[in-house]
Each structure stands twice: as C-alpha cells, then as structure tokens.
Amino acid sequence: MEKYSELASLIKTWGNQLGFQQVGITDTDLEEHEKHLSSWLLNGYAADMEYMSKHGEKRTKPEMLLPGTIRIISARMDYLNRNAQTKKTLRSKSKAYVAQYAMGRDYHKVIRARLNQLSLRINDYIEAQGTQDFTARAFSDSAPVLEKGIAEKAGLGWIGKNTLILNENAGSWFFLGEIYTNIPLPIDKDAAVNRCGTCTACIDVCPTKAIVAPYQLDSRKCISYHTIENRGVIPVSIREKMGNRIFGCDDCQTVCPWNRYARPTEELDFKPRNNFDAALLLSLFKWTKSEFLKNTEGSAIRRTGYDGWLRNIGIALGNADYDDRIVEALKSKLQGASNMVKEHLNWAINRQVEKSSI
Ligand code: SF4
Structure with missing residues (x-):
C-alpha cells in the first residue's frame, strides 16, 4: 500500500x-x-x-x-x-590490542x-x-x-x-x-551478491585457523571467543597465538579487501576511551578491580570481567619480549588471584623466564 x-x-x-x-x-x-x-x-x-x-x-x-x-x-x-593502527599495534608487543568495536x-x-x-x-x-x-x-x-x-x-x-x-x-x-x-512494510528484495569469489585471505590469516571452512567459524579456536566469552581456562595451544590481543581480534576484517571501502565513523561515542588504541599492557595490567570497573563503565570490555582481564593481559605479557618489570608485575598479581588466573599468570612467568635465558 x-x-x-x-x-x-x-x-x-x-x-x-x-x-x-x-x-x-x-x-x-x-x-x-x-x-x-x-x-x-x-x-x-x-x-x-x-x-x-x-x-x-x-x-x-x-x-x-x-x-x-x-x-x-x-x-x-x-x-x-x-586513527586505527591495527597492524602497528599488533607488532608492538608491549602494547595491548583491543578490538576496534570495543x-x-x-x-x-x-x-x-x-x-x-x-x-x-x-x-x-x-x-x-x-x-x-x-x-x-x-x-x-x-x-x-x-x-x-x-x-x-x-x-x-x-x-x-x-x-x-x-x-x-x-x-x-x-x-x-x-x-x-507488526507493520506490513514493503520489503527490500535486492539481496547483495556474494563477492568473496576465490579470495581466502581471512581463512589464511586467522592466527588459530578458527575459520575451519568457508562460512564456518569454530569458536573453540577463535581468539575473540576466548578473550571475551570464555570464563575459564584458555587452552595453551591458543595462548601464544593470541600475541598481544587482550580483548577480541580483528585479523579476519583487517585483511579483507572489501574493507578498503570502509569509512571512519564520526560518532563521538565510538572514540577510543582510556587510550585503548595505544595502551601499554603493563599499565592496563596494574588496574585494581575497582579501577577496572570504573574505567570500563559503559564499555563492552566489562563483559570479560576482572578475572578475564587479568588472564588475557597475563597471557599477552607472557608473549611480550623479556622484561624484569613484566615478571615483577605478573608475580605481584598472584596473591589473592583465583586459581584460574594464577594458572595463566604462572604460565606467563615461565614464558618470560624461558626468554630471559635465551
Ligand atoms: S577476506 Fe573478505 S572477501 Fe576474502 S574470503 Fe574473507 S570475507 Fe570474503
């Protein structure tokens, strides 16, 4: 009508x-x-x-x-x-990578x-x-x-x-x-044509091979799933591949050729908070629980919870180049941590110690 x-x-x-x-x-x-x-x-x-x-x-x-x-x-x-510098941040092992959306x-x-x-x-x-x-x-x-x-x-x-x-x-x-x-609006019938073609860039780049086949994502391998949704232990096989990604992963978007056409947002609400586009891992790791809750108020990052936050950054610190200050920081959070967090922090300390003797 x-x-x-x-x-x-x-x-x-x-x-x-x-x-x-x-x-x-x-x-x-x-x-x-x-x-x-x-x-x-x-x-x-x-x-x-x-x-x-x-x-x-x-x-x-x-x-x-x-x-x-x-x-x-x-x-x-x-x-x-x-101002996103996705690739540069991923290469800076002392910095935290937070998915753009968050x-x-x-x-x-x-x-x-x-x-x-x-x-x-x-x-x-x-x-x-x-x-x-x-x-x-x-x-x-x-x-x-x-x-x-x-x-x-x-x-x-x-x-x-x-x-x-x-x-x-x-x-x-x-x-x-x-x-x-419930309004009988006319519908848009022009579905977009699938233009992936023979490209497999996202499948090839995924650090954990979580895109197990075209159009099939296995969350059990996905860094986004583990850093955001998983409330427990992150498998050892995923930890090194996380690199410095502490909340989400954008690799399958960053590599996609169609993102040449993406336009930056003008929304003030989506501007990075707390320096999340360039923050140092050590600075974020030092947050107390109350600082975490205060600094992530109104942010999607809260979803991971403080334990998830320490776990994720702990892993990223384990993956960073050896630094005395990192080992000290990891040890300082052991006291009072849950068994789940402790296990990840000890893994990270061991990784740092291994690198110190190379
Ligand atoms: S990188 Fe983009 S265009 Fe290429 S297969 Fe993946 S989703 Fe499709």
Whole structure:
C-alpha cells in the first residue's frame, strides 16, 4: 500500500538522520539461516555459549520473540576508528590490542537508544495516520536475534567466508541493530551478491585457523571467543597465538579487501576511551578491580570481567619480549588471584623466564 511505501522510505531517511549508514527491511522467513545455525551448533562450533541454543526457535522465528512480528528493520552503523593502527599495534608487543568495536562506548547502548528513537518516529507517523496499532522492539545483540541473516536478507550485505556481513561500499567494520514490527512494510528484495569469489585471505590469516571452512567459524579456536566469552581456562595451544590481543581480534576484517571501502565513523561515542588504541599492557595490567570497573563503565570490555582481564593481559605479557618489570608485575598479581588466573599468570612467568635465558 502506498502509505507503507512512504513510511518505508521515511524510515530510511530517519535512520540516516539518526546516524545509521544504511537501513533495510525484510520479512521473517529465516529458514535458510536456520539450517546453517543448526549445523553450526551440531558441530559444537558454539563452544560453551549456551545462549546460542537455549532459546530454541526464538532466534530463527521472530514472531516467537515478539508476537505479531511480520517485518524486521535492519540497520547498520559504522565504527571504524579514523586513527586505527591495527597492524602497528599488533607488532608492538608491549602494547595491548583491543578490538576496534570495543574501544569506545558500549555499542549495545548506542544502537538501541537510536533504534528506540527511530521507533518513536514510526509510532508518531502511524498514530497520525490513525490506522493501526504499532508494536515494535529494538535489539542490538541483546536478544536471540539472527542479526547477520536478517541483515543479509534486508540487503545490507552478504555473509562472507569470515562469517561477518560485508558490504561492497562499506566493508565490515559496522554494528547491526534491528526493529521487529507488526507493520506490513514493503520489503527490500535486492539481496547483495556474494563477492568473496576465490579470495581466502581471512581463512589464511586467522592466527588459530578458527575459520575451519568457508562460512564456518569454530569458536573453540577463535581468539575473540576466548578473550571475551570464555570464563575459564584458555587452552595453551591458543595462548601464544593470541600475541598481544587482550580483548577480541580483528585479523579476519583487517585483511579483507572489501574493507578498503570502509569509512571512519564520526560518532563521538565510538572514540577510543582510556587510550585503548595505544595502551601499554603493563599499565592496563596494574588496574585494581575497582579501577577496572570504573574505567570500563559503559564499555563492552566489562563483559570479560576482572578475572578475564587479568588472564588475557597475563597471557599477552607472557608473549611480550623479556622484561624484569613484566615478571615483577605478573608475580605481584598472584596473591589473592583465583586459581584460574594464577594458572595463566604462572604460565606467563615461565614464558618470560624461558626468554630471559635465551
Ligand atoms: S577476506 Fe576474502 S574470503 Fe574473507 S570475507 Fe573478505 S572477501 Fe570474503
């Protein structure tokens, strides 16, 4: 109907005004993506992320999450840091590498707040028309939502061999958010063509070979999983390969040729906090628990918890060049640490001692 076509076009304009670089609309048929998710779970590639399976069909049947949902608005917000020196930081063994997405304010908060503003504008329009009850709920990686499948269907890009959404004009450095709604908006039917072609750069570069086949990521091998989601021991086979990555890993994005087209963000909220784009490992490791909580307020980094923080930086310090001050710092955190953290710190001390005698 004409009024919904007008509304769909307004939604895209409002989305742009609210800081989204692209907005698409799709229906709720996620059958193809459901099959991929099922086989990924069956293969054990979700590691111990039980939340990926515990919601059952809610993730693949949007109307089960929000009754009445027939359309999904999918939106993209870029986060590339203008001054990012990804490769240089990875080479500086005394510095901490933090994934670009986590350097600034927690994206969940930014994206959901903007989507709620978009919902309000839609609501006002619907009310002014006096036609239909409007229901809507905004998500940003905050509920069982199959966001990459939805974004692909809505025309925001294709799912690449690195399992991220890629856009031919914007690369992959962006967040996704969704609005589920009961409004029968016209859907965007122009799905993006998969342009990975014969490229395998992300598969080849992955330090732990976590992309076990095109479009198949085994979280049990993934540095992002271990440094962010894993609450326990990080396997020894992963530790050396982590290098100085203390929260996340961007290698499969950094190498992707489509990221030549990524544009830096203008969002002040995504500017690096606490010098996270160039911080020294030793400075971050010295934080007390209360400093960690204070300095990561409103940041996605909090997710790893203080134990995870010490564990991750401890490993990175073990991987750094030998330095007396590193050994001292590692020893100083042993007292009062949990057994899990102690085991990693002792591993790191041994690595430093081995290097001192070379
Ligand atoms: S690096 Fe190559 S194969 Fe991997 S996602 Fe990018 S284009 Fe696709």
